Amino acid sequence: MTSRTPSPSRTASLPESRSESLPESRTESLPKSLPGASAAADQAHPGGLPPRLFLVLIAVCTAVTAANIYVAAPLLPLMARDFGSTPSGVAWIASVAQFGYAAGLLFFAPLGDRVNRRRLVAALSLATAAALALGATASGATALAAAVLVASAATVVPQLLVPLVAARAPAHRRASHVAALIAGLFTGVVAARVLGALAGQAFGWRAVFLGAAVLTAVLGLASAAALPREDQRRGGPLFAGLAQLPGVVRMSPELRRACIRQGGMYGAWSALWTSLALLLTGHGDGGYGMTTGAAGLFGLFGLAASLVAPVAGGLVDRFGVARVVASAYVLAAVSVPLFWLGGQRLWALCAAAVAVHAALVASHIANQTLALTTTSTPAVANTAYVVAGFAGGAMASALAGTAFTHWGWHGVCAVAAGCLAVGWGVTSLRTRR
Known part of the structure; x- marks a missing residue:
């Protein structure tokens, strides 16, 4: 007597092109299984940790590794003084970190x-820790930039852990598990900007780099030990995942939609948030005249993202991706006129900062959950998704800088509004077609 239960090999993977036949409404419900998903997702992991403790460890590791991308930015004045330069003379080191992270996403995340x-x-994790430690001993800006480049390229651990957590989570809790990691990621970004600046002022920027190196090594190795064993992995060329990127994006309309919409959302956030310091520290009609330290404390509004993340994850599990993304876009659209008014009213600026962070994290959790569940290669799909968001943010930041120079804060708000219009409008037209 033969069993009609499908074999694991037939259910373990999903065809990459299966999303072509799904209408828009099907994105409301995510698939109940993912490639590599464990049937015992709610049981203890092979690493020996209970599921809740495992998730907490991975979230903390995500926070620390994400902070490494931004750790140099608040320390630039201290570095300039140490190297006998000016803050503008070493500002390019922060940009090096962004380019390094982009390279790491392309080459390491698909692995x-x-x-x-x-x-x-x-x-x-060890490579990142070693690079940060070498950066702490750097005698000049060039040596430090080289260390930051290597550290930021290797600190893509969060984008390796998110697909695994999503694959092993129960179907009805998948977005909530992803949200826990996203909350950790945004907490790390805030910690890098706020706590990094305070620790650097107290102990020096080199001590901050050494502390980041130690935390990265300890948490990275602990997370690696807690991960489930993976005895069978796909063969073939090591960087075949990078070559797969165009095909995976082409064959999945849902993935393309997630990439474009998050690129628009992240672009709007980047345009506003990267230009905010110019408004806060500016004098006369073009700013509030705050000190650099006071302006830096505005980064605490980023904690709104960490608080919203668990709620957003639950909403995605309950109502689906499409509704949450649409609501996030509405909230972001409301924040733009608030930011415009914030050019003269500080209360509007504070309200807008909370709203845009909440919109960003809600959209991110929903779109990333969709990206992770729409193909049979979640790590490759996640790479495409994150790179698309990063590209949208980088282009918007460049446009916002030019807009602020020519048209002031109102020009920045116009760039943000344009990003949202493109992100939603392009995908809406493609959906109708």
Whole structure:
């Protein structure tokens, strides 16, 4: 007597092109299984940790590793004084971190589908820690920039862990588990900007780099040890995942939609948030005349993202991706006129900062959950998604800088509004077609 239960090999993977036949309304419900999903997702992980403790460890590791991308930015004045330069003379070091992270996303993040994650997470964590430690001993801006480039390229551990957590989560709790990691990521970004600046003022920027190196090594190795064992991984060329990117994006309308919409949302956020310091520290009619330290404390509004993340994850699990993304876009659209009014009213600026962070994280959780569940190669799809968002943010930041120079804060708000219009309008037209 033969069983009609489908074999694991037939249910373990989903065809990459299956999303072509799904209408827009089907994105309201996410698939109940993912490639590599464990049938015992609610049981203890092979690493020996209970599920809740495992999730907490991975979220904390995500926070620390994400902070490494932004750790140099608030320390630039201290670095300039140490190297006998000016803050504008070393400001390019922060940009190097962004380019390094982009390179790491392209080359390392797709490896999650092909190699053992335990070894990969451990190796990247040690490489990041070593680069940060070398950066702490740098005698000049060039040597420091080289160390920051390597550290930021290797600190892509969060984008290796998010697909794994999503794959092993129960179907009805998947977005909530992803939200826990996103909350950790945004907490790390805030900590890098606020706590990094305070610690640097008290102990020096070199001590901050050494502390980041120690935390990265300890949490990275602990997370690697707690990850489930993966004895069978796909063979083939090591960087085949990078070559797969165009095909995976082309075959999945849902992934393209997630990439475009998050690129528009992240672009709007980047345009406003990266230009905000110019408004806060400016004098006369073009600013509030705050000190650099006081302006830096505005970063605490980023904590709104960490608080909203668990709520957003639950809403995605309950109402689906499409509704949450649409609501996030509405909230972001409301924040733009508030930011415009914030050019003269500080209360409007504070309200807008909370609203745009809440919109960003809600959209991010929904779109990333969709990206992770729409193909049979979640690590490759996640790479495409994150790179698309990063590209949208980078282009918007460049446009916002030019807009502020020519048209002031109102020009920045116009760039943000344009990003939202493109992100939503392009995908809406494609959906109708």
